[in-house]
Every structure is written in structure tokens, then in C-alpha cells.
Amino acid sequence: MKLYTLIIFCSLVDKSIGISDWDVFATKTTYHWATGRTINPFFADVDYSFLKGNYECKAVHVNMVLRHGARWPTDSNMEHIEELANKIKENKTSSLFTELDNWANRYDLQNDGKLVQEGMVEQEFIGRNTWMRFQTLFEMYGNKYVKFVSSSKGRCIQSTQSFYNGFYKTMDNKPIFAYEKNNKLMRFYDDCDRYETDVEDNEENFKELRTFEKSRDFQNVIKSVEGRLGLDAGTLSVDDVYQIHNLCSYEKYIYNETTWCNLLTDEERQVMEYSSDLENYYESSYGHPFNAKIACPLLDNMLTTMEISGDKSRDFDSIPQDNANGYLAAKIYEGHSGTMLPLMTKLGLFNDSEPLKSSNREKMKNRKFRTSHITPFSSNIAFVVYSCDDKLSSNHDREMMVKLFVNELPVTIPACNNEVCTLQSVLDYFKDIRGDKCDLExxxxxxxxxxxxxxxxxxxxxxxxxxxxxxxxxx
Structure with missing residues (x-):
């Protein structure tokens, strides 16, 4: 197993060559660019157990939410790509960026939003890493007590399949691939009238974004790109420049080409990244209080599964013989950036001391809320429940503890302001959204x-x- 893992790791070393600090595209960033990691050959069982005082803690449940992997553009993006390419070819000075003269649009509407190879690789490696981190737990229960939940979108179902492929990579008796399709959990923002009126279609909610798009920083990006192409002033719109930024990402992770990237400098990419962060901040995160509220169905479901699987009275050694009480070794959910950001917001993660605004980009350069880092493709959040037994106690006292991982790294849990919390403290912290208190309708x-x-x-x-x-x- 270790040799197999090392071979995979070595085969990926070349992929990291050429990755630079500007390879950040807000939510269009690949997982590898964001984290610098793929599979870790030294991950095996590193987080299965730990000691805390007199307590010996062993993982008994993993509860993980992922965003789908890197994908093709959606149909609306593809149509805009065609229009943009034609506009530039028809209006640019012929001697400048001649590589664009023969650029062919390879984005087929039949691939609308589907996973690309990079996205499948991301998900498979995270699945493999998850198995390796909690290998002892999954070797005991993983072929029987793992449940997958997915959004109805094809890219999420493909991601679930790829995660499953990596997770069960070395198992001979792997279960038949099966998943639950559940948009109420994974696309809770769909068909939500209040979200549409109060957040999504509320122009007042996006005033900081619109102000930034009119700022000198943003307008200079438009003027600079027009100048490089020899276009008349006013040829490119705000949306055109966003599309160039997106195309830079698509071309790089799908075709490993930089034709469109050459139209933007590193500094200009940072301006575009901040603008995208402003949009995501107000559309899906701390910029509007309703964004956190609509994550309650998913978080309530996660907490309920953790509570049932982490029942302190349970004899975890006898689980393979009796699963009548609903135990799961792992529950894996696949969703979207619109799933991840409200969930992170409800959990209190990556909250800066002041809001993102059109006027404070320089001050917020080291911001916590940077979607290129926190919600790239295949971003993930995992609660891990541990059974902690006091080996020095004659009564064998037990406490259920929790760790929280974001993009495979441990983070402080806001519920107790520590990296390790009691399960009960996390459940109590979110008691106001549990059960019938979370009525999405x-x-x-x-x-x-x-x-x-x-x-x-x-x-x-x-x-x-x-x-x-x-x-x-x-x-």
C-alpha cells in the first residue's frame, strides 16, 4: 500500500512545476493550485487517534462536505466565450497577440458544467487521502457503513463517483456505488424565494461590488487589456474582463495553455480575484445575514448524523454485527460553492474583523475570506468524531470529542475556540437550528x-x- 501511494505521489511531482502565486481565480481555482497538495504518501492513519490528558481518543465517525471538482464552463459561460473571442478578433490590432487570431473555441455545449479530468483526479485523491488518514476506522467499517449524498447536478454525481473510486481504491470487496440525491441539503439556495429577492436579485446588496467595478483599480484593468490588444476605449465590458480572467483559468487547468492568461498581469489578476471575492462575500457569505440561515438544513443533518454515530453509550467494537441504531463510519456530501460558503459562514469560519468593501482592498490583502484558498474546486469541510476513553479510570469514563478539518487541514472550531471540542459543546452551540427549528420552507x-x-x-x-x-x- 505504501509503495502504491508513493508511486502516485511521484507521478504528480511534475504537475507542481510552473505553479506560481498568481494561480488563484477565486472559486475557479483548482484544488492543487489552492493547497499545493494532491495525495500525501505519509498521511496513513495520522488522524485516527490522539492522546488528550488521560484520554485515548480514536476516530469513530467522519462527516465530510465537498464542493465538486474542476469542471467545464457552463453553457452561459461558453456562449459568452464565443462572443468575446469574436469581438476581440474583429476589433484588435492585427499585429498584437496574433495567437488569438487563430484561437479556436473548444468549449462544447454538450460538456456544460461537467467534470474535467483535473476534477476527477482532485476528488479521487481526496477520497484516497481520507481513507488513509482514518485507515483503521475504515478497514473496520468502511466497506459497509459509508453513505454518499449528492446534489442532482451531473458534476456532483461525477465527483461522488470519483471520491468513491479513490476511497475504495485498494479494497477487494468494495460495495456497489450508491448515493442519495438530495437538493434540499446540497442546493438549499434553489427555489428559495426569499434568498432570490433579499440576496440574489437585490442590487442594494451588491453596491460594494458595483462600486469596486467602477473604481480606478478595476477600470485600469479594462483599459490595460484594451491597450494590449489595440482596442478602442470602451470596446470591452466589465463582464468581458471577468470572462478573460475565467478563460485564463479554464485554459490552464483543462489544456495547460496560457494564451488568455497573457492578457492579464499578476497584479491585475489580484484585482479580479478581489472583485470575485466581493461578489461571493455578499451573495453567499457574511455580506448578508440570510446567507448563513439557509445553510441550516445541511448543518442540522450533519450534526444529527454526528450525534447518532457518536453516541457515547455505543460499543464501537460490536458495530459490524449490529447497525440497527443508524451508525455510520462516514457520511460524504457533494455540493457546490453555493453550498460551501453559507456552511462556512454558519460555522463562523474565515470571518475577518471587518467586512470586505470596495474601498479596502489593500487593507484586506491578507484577508481570511479569500475564496481562492477556502473554496476552490473540491474544497472540503470535515467534522471527525472521536471516542475518548480514560484508561486510568476504573469506571472507564468516556467523552466524545470533535476535530474540524478544512481542505484537509485542522482548524480552530469557533464553537469552542479550540482545535478539539466536546461533541456536546458543538451540538449545544447550534441548538437553535436543530430539528423543527430549521424549517427551510x-x-x-x-x-x-x-x-x-x-x-x-x-x-x-x-x-x-x-x-x-x-x-x-x-x-
Missing amino acids: KLCEIKPVSEASRHIPVTFLYLIVLLLISYISFK
């Missing part, structure tokens, strides 16, 4: 005007009545 409901009018203050109604009486008296 009710949360997403938009109250009709007649309903809202019932909540007009009594004093306001009294004032209206007085004004009417006065009007009638003086008439």
Missing part, C-alpha cells in the same frame, strides 16, 4: 403585503385615524 417564504400590514405599529395606525378625523372636521 418557512425561512424561504415571502410574506404577502397583507400579512406584513398586520405588523404596522399601533401608534402609527392611531396617528392615521387622528389625521382622518381632523380632515373630516375641517372639511
Whole structure:
């Protein structure tokens, strides 16, 4: 097994050559660019157990949410790519960037949003890494007590399959691939009227983004690209420059080419990255309070699974003989960037001391909320539950503990401000969203005007009545 892993690792060394600090494209960043890691040959069982005081702790449950892997552009992106390429070819100075003259659009609408090879590799390696980190746990239970949940989108189902392939890579008796399709958990923002009106279609919510797009920093990017191509001022729109930035990423991770990347400098890519972060901050994260609220169905489901699987009265040695009480060794969820960011926000992760604004890009250069790092393709969040037994106690006292990993690295859990929390403290911290307190249908409901009018203050109604009486008296 170790030899197999080492061979895979060595075969990937060449892929890291040429990766530079500017290989960051907000949510269009590949997992490898964001983390500098693929498979780790020295991962085996490193997080299966640990000692904490008199307690010996062993992993008993892994609860993991992933974003799908690197993908093809969506159909709307592909249409814009064709329009952009034609606009540039028709208007640019012929002697500049001649490689664009013969550039052919290879983005087929039939591939709309599907996983590319890089995305499959990302997911397979994370699946393999997960198995290796908790090898003892999964060798005991992993062929029987692992459940997969996916969004209905093809790229998520493909990601689930790729994760499964890596997870069970070396097992002879692997289970038949099966998954639960559940958009209520993995695409909770869909069909949510209140999210659409209050967040997504609310231009006031994006005023910082729109202001930044009019700023000198952003407008200079447009002017610089137009100048490099010999285009008349005003030829390129704001959306065109976003598409060039996206094309740089697509071309690099799909075809390993940099034709479109050459149109942007490192500094200009950072401007584009910040602009994308502004959009994601207000559309899916701390920029609007509703973004965290709609993550409650997924988080509640995770916590419930952790609570059941981490029942401290359970005899974990007898689980293979009796699963009547719902134990799972692992539950793996596959979703989207719109799944990950609200969940991270609800967990209190990557929250800066001040909000992202159009005016503070320089101040926020070292920001925590940097989607290139926290939500690239295949980004992941994992709660791991440990059974901790006091070996010095005659009563064999037990405590259930939790660690939290983001993109395979341990992080501080805001629920207890520590890297290791009791399971109960995490459950208590989120008690306000548990069970029937998390009603997504009710949360997403938009109250009709007649309903809202019932909540007009009594004093306001009294004032209206007085004004009417006065009007009638003086008439």
C-alpha cells in the first residue's frame, strides 16, 4: 500500500512545476493550485487517534462536505466565450497577440458544467487521502457503513463517483456505488424565494461590488487589456474582463495553455480575484445575514448524523454485527460553492474583523475570506468524531470529542475556540437550528403585503385615524 501511494505521489511531482502565486481565480481555482497538495504518501492513519490528558481518543465517525471538482464552463459561460473571442478578433490590432487570431473555441455545449479530468483526479485523491488518514476506522467499517449524498447536478454525481473510486481504491470487496440525491441539503439556495429577492436579485446588496467595478483599480484593468490588444476605449465590458480572467483559468487547468492568461498581469489578476471575492462575500457569505440561515438544513443533518454515530453509550467494537441504531463510519456530501460558503459562514469560519468593501482592498490583502484558498474546486469541510476513553479510570469514563478539518487541514472550531471540542459543546452551540427549528420552507417564504400590514405599529395606525378625523372636521 505504501509503495502504491508513493508511486502516485511521484507521478504528480511534475504537475507542481510552473505553479506560481498568481494561480488563484477565486472559486475557479483548482484544488492543487489552492493547497499545493494532491495525495500525501505519509498521511496513513495520522488522524485516527490522539492522546488528550488521560484520554485515548480514536476516530469513530467522519462527516465530510465537498464542493465538486474542476469542471467545464457552463453553457452561459461558453456562449459568452464565443462572443468575446469574436469581438476581440474583429476589433484588435492585427499585429498584437496574433495567437488569438487563430484561437479556436473548444468549449462544447454538450460538456456544460461537467467534470474535467483535473476534477476527477482532485476528488479521487481526496477520497484516497481520507481513507488513509482514518485507515483503521475504515478497514473496520468502511466497506459497509459509508453513505454518499449528492446534489442532482451531473458534476456532483461525477465527483461522488470519483471520491468513491479513490476511497475504495485498494479494497477487494468494495460495495456497489450508491448515493442519495438530495437538493434540499446540497442546493438549499434553489427555489428559495426569499434568498432570490433579499440576496440574489437585490442590487442594494451588491453596491460594494458595483462600486469596486467602477473604481480606478478595476477600470485600469479594462483599459490595460484594451491597450494590449489595440482596442478602442470602451470596446470591452466589465463582464468581458471577468470572462478573460475565467478563460485564463479554464485554459490552464483543462489544456495547460496560457494564451488568455497573457492578457492579464499578476497584479491585475489580484484585482479580479478581489472583485470575485466581493461578489461571493455578499451573495453567499457574511455580506448578508440570510446567507448563513439557509445553510441550516445541511448543518442540522450533519450534526444529527454526528450525534447518532457518536453516541457515547455505543460499543464501537460490536458495530459490524449490529447497525440497527443508524451508525455510520462516514457520511460524504457533494455540493457546490453555493453550498460551501453559507456552511462556512454558519460555522463562523474565515470571518475577518471587518467586512470586505470596495474601498479596502489593500487593507484586506491578507484577508481570511479569500475564496481562492477556502473554496476552490473540491474544497472540503470535515467534522471527525472521536471516542475518548480514560484508561486510568476504573469506571472507564468516556467523552466524545470533535476535530474540524478544512481542505484537509485542522482548524480552530469557533464553537469552542479550540482545535478539539466536546461533541456536546458543538451540538449545544447550534441548538437553535436543530430539528423543527430549521424549517427551510418557512425561512424561504415571502410574506404577502397583507400579512406584513398586520405588523404596522399601533401608534402609527392611531396617528392615521387622528389625521382622518381632523380632515373630516375641517372639511
